[in-house]
Amino acid sequence: MLQELSWKVGGQQGEGIDSTGKTFSTSLNRMGYYIYSYRHFSSRIKGGHTNDNVRVTTEPKSASADYLDILVAFDQETIDLNGGELRDGGIVIADAKFNPNLPDTLSSNVKLVVMPFTKIAEEHGAVIMKNMVALGATARLVGLEANFCASVLQSRFGRKSQKIVDQNLEAVKAGYDTMSNEQIDFSAFKLAPTTPDKHLFMIGNDAIGFGALAAGARVMPAYPITPASDVMEYLIKKLPKVGGVVVQTEDEIAALNMTIGASYAGARALTATSGPGLALMMEALGLAGMTETPVVIIDTQRGGPSTGLPTKHEQSDMYAVLFGNHGEIGKIVLTPSTPEESFYATVDAFNYAEKYQCPVIIMTDLALSLASQSVRPFNYDAVTIDRGRLATQEQLDQVPTGQMFKRYERTEDGISPRVFPGQRGGLHHVTGVEHSEIGRPDEGKKNHVLMMNKRLNKFNGTELPNSVSYTGDKNPDILLIGVGSSIGAIDEGTERLRKQGLKVGHVQIKVLSPFPINTLTSYVNSAKQTMVIESNGTGQLFHLIQFFGLTHPEMKSYLKYDGTPFLPKEIEAHVKGSMIAWQR
Amino acid sequence: MATVKEFRNNIRPNWCPGCGDFAVQASIQRALGNLDLEPENVAIISGIGCSGRISGYVNAYGFHGVHGRSLPVAQGVKLANRNLTVLAAGGDGDGFGIGLGHFMHAARRNMDITYIVMDNSIYGLTKGQHSPTSAFGFKAKTTPAGNIENAISPLQIALAAGIGFLAQGFSHDVSQLTELIQAGIRHKGFSLINVFSPCVTYNKVNTYEWYKEHTISLEQFPDYDPTNRKMAMEKVADTDGLCTGLIFEDKNKQPFDSLVEGFKETPVVHQDIHIDRDFFEKTMEEFA
Structure with missing residues (x-):
C-alpha cells in the first residue's frame, strides 16, 4: 500500500495535460486527500514539453515528492525527460500510439505499461478524451473507484452538456477496465485511505x-x-x-x-x-x-x-x-x-x-x-479592515479658512491623518518633492531632516506579528533558515533528520521588512550552527541577515538556482553532509 | 457658489515673469469657477517640469507626481472617485517625451479626464534642452548644431489614438483658452487641450510673436466641422499643427467608467468595502 502517491502526467503543451492533472488533483482533494501539484511549463502556447506533478498525501505537505510512483506519458519525450524521477518499482503508463520504450538509463525495476489511450478515446467519441482514459487507468492502479472524478467532470462540463460528462466518464471507465487486465500487483500501488475532510484547492x-x-x-x-x-x-x-x-x-x-x-x-x-x-x-x-x-x-x-x-x-x-x-x-x-x-x-x-x-x-x-x-x-x-488614521469631518472643519490641511503633520509616531479628494476642508498638496506639513515643496535643510525622520521612524523597533515561524528542536545543532515556498521541503527535511537523531530547528522568515531581527537573533543564538537555504545564486537572504546585524560563527549558505524548487531529499542530504563535515 | 476666486491660492508660482503658464493657470481657475465647481471636488494631477508645478498653484486637491506619469495617477484618482473633476497637467517633455505612451493609452482608454499640456517646445526646468515638439533644425543646449530629429505632432497622435476631444489654445488668448478648458471638462471622456505656452527664457524661436504670426484660429474656416475626424486630421496636417480652437469632439463616445462592468454610480471611495459572510463563503466554495 502507498502511504502517499507521487504521480506525473506529461505531454505536449496544448494537448490537455493541465486539465488532466487538475481533474485528478481536484478529485482527490474533494475526497479529503492533501494535494501539492507543481506544473512544468514553458513560455509558449502550443508545443513543448509540459507536465503536472501531483503529490497525494493524507497529511498536509507543501513540497513535491522526491520520487515518482507513476508517470503517465503521452509522448516519448515525457519518458525521456522524467523517467529518471521514478523510484525503484515505479510504473510508466504510456499511450500505445507512439510505441513507447524505456531508456536504458532507467532502473531495470521500472515497469512500462502500454495502453491504447488514443484508440480507446476514439472509440468513445473523441481523441481529446485520451486524458480521461489515462485517468481511469490511474484510478484502477491506485485503487480508486472508476467514477472518482465524476463530481469534478460534472462541475467542469455539466453546464455545457450532460452528454459530454457521460462520454468522459465512459472513457474513464474504459481506461479503468483496460488497466484491470494488466498483470500488475495492484496491492502495491493501492493508495492509503484518508479521512474525508474539506479543503480548498x-x-x-x-x-x-x-x-x-x-x-x-x-x-x-x-x-x-x-x-x-x-x-x-x-x-x-x-x-x-x-x-x-x-x-x-x-x-x-x-x-x-x-x-x-x-x-x-x-x-x-x-x-x-x-x-x-x-x-x-x-x-x-x-x-x-x-x-x-x-x-x-x-x-x-x-x-x-x-x-x-x-x-x-x-x-x-x-x-x-x-x-x-x-x-x-x-x-x-x-x-x-x-x-x-x-x-x-x-x-x-x-x-x-x-x-x-x-x-x-x-x-x-x-x-x-x-x-x-x-x-x-x-x-x-x-478578516478585519483597518483604514488607519483618517481625519474626521469635525477635524477638517477646524482647519482655519484660507489654510491648508496638514496632511503631513509631524506627529509623535510619524503618522499623519489622511483625507481623500472630495472632502470639504481637506485641501492640501501632495508632491514627490520634499515638502512641508501641508505638502508644499520645501527643500530647507531643517525640513528635510524632520520629514525624513518622520517617514523613516514610523517603523522604529517595529516587529510585525508572525514575522517568523519555528518548527523542530529547541537549541538545535543546526538551524535551517528559509523564506517563501521552501517551507514544506525544509520542514520535511528537518523531520527526517530529526528521526535520524539529529537536533534540527527550522525557522521560516515571513517578513523581510521591518526585518524581525530580535526574534531571529534569539533563534540563531540558540543554535550551534545555522544554514540559510534559498533559491538564488548569491545568497541574498544569507547576506541580508548579516546586513541587519545578525552574526553567528557557523553560518552556512545553501543555494539552488536551476529553476526548480527544493525537494525534501535535497535538504536532507545537504544538511546531513554539512553536519558530518562540521563534526569532523 | 464657487467663483474664480475660490480657485486662487496665495502661492506665488516659481515661473519666470512672462511665462505662458501664468495664462494657463488663470484659464484653469476661470474655467473651474465658470463651471461652478467646488475646490474640494477638483483634483489636479501634474508631472515634472516648470508647468508641473501648476497642481500647487490652483486651490484644489493637487498631486505632483513623478516625471511623465500624471495621466496614470489621474486615471487612478478617477477610478477611485468618479464624482471628482480630474485634471492632469504638464509640459510637452512630460507628456509627449517621457510620458508619450501614457498619453496615447489614456486617449484610447477614454476616462473622463481633462489633460492640459503647456507646450513650449523646450525643456525649461533643466535649463534649455530640446523637446519632442522642437522643430527640425531648432538649436538648444542639446542640439548645438540644430535639431536633427523631427518634431512630433501631438494633435495627430491624439487623433490617431482615438481621442474624443481635442483642442489647442495659446497663452496669449485667455478667454479662448478658458472656453476650451471648460468644454474639455464638460466633455464626457478624455480630452486634451494643448496650449502653446511660450518659454520666455530658453526658447527664443517660438515666442509670443512667433505664435501670433503662425497660429491660425479655426474660426477662420466657417465650414470647419469639429465632429468630422477626417476633416480634423486634414486641418491639423494643413496647418502644420498650428490651428487653435476646438479641433475635434465626438460626443457619442462613451467614457471608460460608464462601460466598466458592475461599476456603480456611487464612487468606489464611498462604498462599503466589507463583503458579507455569504458572498465570502460562496466565493471560497469555488476553490473546493
Missing part, C-alpha cells in the same frame, strides 16, 4: 486575489506577466461583483502610478507583477514612499536576471524589493510561505499599508504563486 495567486477581494481592494491596475497574471485574471472576474475594477495598463509604470492615484483618492488598490515589472515600478515605489500613499504590490518572483526564466522558480528579488528604489523610504515586505498565509498576508498588507501609510510588498515566488495546494478554509471572522 488553489494556487498562491488565487489566495492573494481572494484575500484582496476580502480586504476591500476595489481597484487593480496591472500589466500581464508570468507568474503574476492570475491575480488580475481572478480579480477581473470578482471585482465587478462588488463595484470594483481591474485595468490592464500599458506598462508597469502606469500600473503602479495608477494604483497610487486610486489609493490617494481613497480606494484600496493593488497591483501585481514579477521581476521585470518590479524594475519598472521602482520610481513610483519611491513616490508612494515619499507621498506616504498606501499601496499594495505583489511581486511573484521568477527566474532572473532580465527576462531570465519566466516560467521557472527563483527567489532573487530580495535585494531589488528592499533596496531597488532610489533614495530612502520605509516599506513593509511580507513573504508568506503557503497559500493560506498568502491570503491572510494580503489582508494584513492592506491594513499595514493604511496604518503606516507606506507601500507594502507581498513577495512570493513562482512555486508559491503557481503550485496548486490543499488549503484549510479561510476564516471570515479573521
Whole structure:
C-alpha cells in the first residue's frame, strides 16, 4: 500500500495535460486527500514539453515528492525527460500510439505499461478524451473507484452538456477496465485511505486575489506577466461583483502610478507583477514612499536576471524589493510561505499599508504563486479592515479658512491623518518633492531632516506579528533558515533528520521588512550552527541577515538556482553532509 | 457658489515673469469657477517640469507626481472617485517625451479626464534642452548644431489614438483658452487641450510673436466641422499643427467608467468595502 502517491502526467503543451492533472488533483482533494501539484511549463502556447506533478498525501505537505510512483506519458519525450524521477518499482503508463520504450538509463525495476489511450478515446467519441482514459487507468492502479472524478467532470462540463460528462466518464471507465487486465500487483500501488475532510484547492495567486477581494481592494491596475497574471485574471472576474475594477495598463509604470492615484483618492488598490515589472515600478515605489500613499504590490518572483526564466522558480528579488528604489523610504515586505498565509498576508498588507501609510510588498515566488495546494478554509471572522488614521469631518472643519490641511503633520509616531479628494476642508498638496506639513515643496535643510525622520521612524523597533515561524528542536545543532515556498521541503527535511537523531530547528522568515531581527537573533543564538537555504545564486537572504546585524560563527549558505524548487531529499542530504563535515 | 476666486491660492508660482503658464493657470481657475465647481471636488494631477508645478498653484486637491506619469495617477484618482473633476497637467517633455505612451493609452482608454499640456517646445526646468515638439533644425543646449530629429505632432497622435476631444489654445488668448478648458471638462471622456505656452527664457524661436504670426484660429474656416475626424486630421496636417480652437469632439463616445462592468454610480471611495459572510463563503466554495 502507498502511504502517499507521487504521480506525473506529461505531454505536449496544448494537448490537455493541465486539465488532466487538475481533474485528478481536484478529485482527490474533494475526497479529503492533501494535494501539492507543481506544473512544468514553458513560455509558449502550443508545443513543448509540459507536465503536472501531483503529490497525494493524507497529511498536509507543501513540497513535491522526491520520487515518482507513476508517470503517465503521452509522448516519448515525457519518458525521456522524467523517467529518471521514478523510484525503484515505479510504473510508466504510456499511450500505445507512439510505441513507447524505456531508456536504458532507467532502473531495470521500472515497469512500462502500454495502453491504447488514443484508440480507446476514439472509440468513445473523441481523441481529446485520451486524458480521461489515462485517468481511469490511474484510478484502477491506485485503487480508486472508476467514477472518482465524476463530481469534478460534472462541475467542469455539466453546464455545457450532460452528454459530454457521460462520454468522459465512459472513457474513464474504459481506461479503468483496460488497466484491470494488466498483470500488475495492484496491492502495491493501492493508495492509503484518508479521512474525508474539506479543503480548498488553489494556487498562491488565487489566495492573494481572494484575500484582496476580502480586504476591500476595489481597484487593480496591472500589466500581464508570468507568474503574476492570475491575480488580475481572478480579480477581473470578482471585482465587478462588488463595484470594483481591474485595468490592464500599458506598462508597469502606469500600473503602479495608477494604483497610487486610486489609493490617494481613497480606494484600496493593488497591483501585481514579477521581476521585470518590479524594475519598472521602482520610481513610483519611491513616490508612494515619499507621498506616504498606501499601496499594495505583489511581486511573484521568477527566474532572473532580465527576462531570465519566466516560467521557472527563483527567489532573487530580495535585494531589488528592499533596496531597488532610489533614495530612502520605509516599506513593509511580507513573504508568506503557503497559500493560506498568502491570503491572510494580503489582508494584513492592506491594513499595514493604511496604518503606516507606506507601500507594502507581498513577495512570493513562482512555486508559491503557481503550485496548486490543499488549503484549510479561510476564516471570515479573521478578516478585519483597518483604514488607519483618517481625519474626521469635525477635524477638517477646524482647519482655519484660507489654510491648508496638514496632511503631513509631524506627529509623535510619524503618522499623519489622511483625507481623500472630495472632502470639504481637506485641501492640501501632495508632491514627490520634499515638502512641508501641508505638502508644499520645501527643500530647507531643517525640513528635510524632520520629514525624513518622520517617514523613516514610523517603523522604529517595529516587529510585525508572525514575522517568523519555528518548527523542530529547541537549541538545535543546526538551524535551517528559509523564506517563501521552501517551507514544506525544509520542514520535511528537518523531520527526517530529526528521526535520524539529529537536533534540527527550522525557522521560516515571513517578513523581510521591518526585518524581525530580535526574534531571529534569539533563534540563531540558540543554535550551534545555522544554514540559510534559498533559491538564488548569491545568497541574498544569507547576506541580508548579516546586513541587519545578525552574526553567528557557523553560518552556512545553501543555494539552488536551476529553476526548480527544493525537494525534501535535497535538504536532507545537504544538511546531513554539512553536519558530518562540521563534526569532523 | 464657487467663483474664480475660490480657485486662487496665495502661492506665488516659481515661473519666470512672462511665462505662458501664468495664462494657463488663470484659464484653469476661470474655467473651474465658470463651471461652478467646488475646490474640494477638483483634483489636479501634474508631472515634472516648470508647468508641473501648476497642481500647487490652483486651490484644489493637487498631486505632483513623478516625471511623465500624471495621466496614470489621474486615471487612478478617477477610478477611485468618479464624482471628482480630474485634471492632469504638464509640459510637452512630460507628456509627449517621457510620458508619450501614457498619453496615447489614456486617449484610447477614454476616462473622463481633462489633460492640459503647456507646450513650449523646450525643456525649461533643466535649463534649455530640446523637446519632442522642437522643430527640425531648432538649436538648444542639446542640439548645438540644430535639431536633427523631427518634431512630433501631438494633435495627430491624439487623433490617431482615438481621442474624443481635442483642442489647442495659446497663452496669449485667455478667454479662448478658458472656453476650451471648460468644454474639455464638460466633455464626457478624455480630452486634451494643448496650449502653446511660450518659454520666455530658453526658447527664443517660438515666442509670443512667433505664435501670433503662425497660429491660425479655426474660426477662420466657417465650414470647419469639429465632429468630422477626417476633416480634423486634414486641418491639423494643413496647418502644420498650428490651428487653435476646438479641433475635434465626438460626443457619442462613451467614457471608460460608464462601460466598466458592475461599476456603480456611487464612487468606489464611498462604498462599503466589507463583503458579507455569504458572498465570502460562496466565493471560497469555488476553490473546493
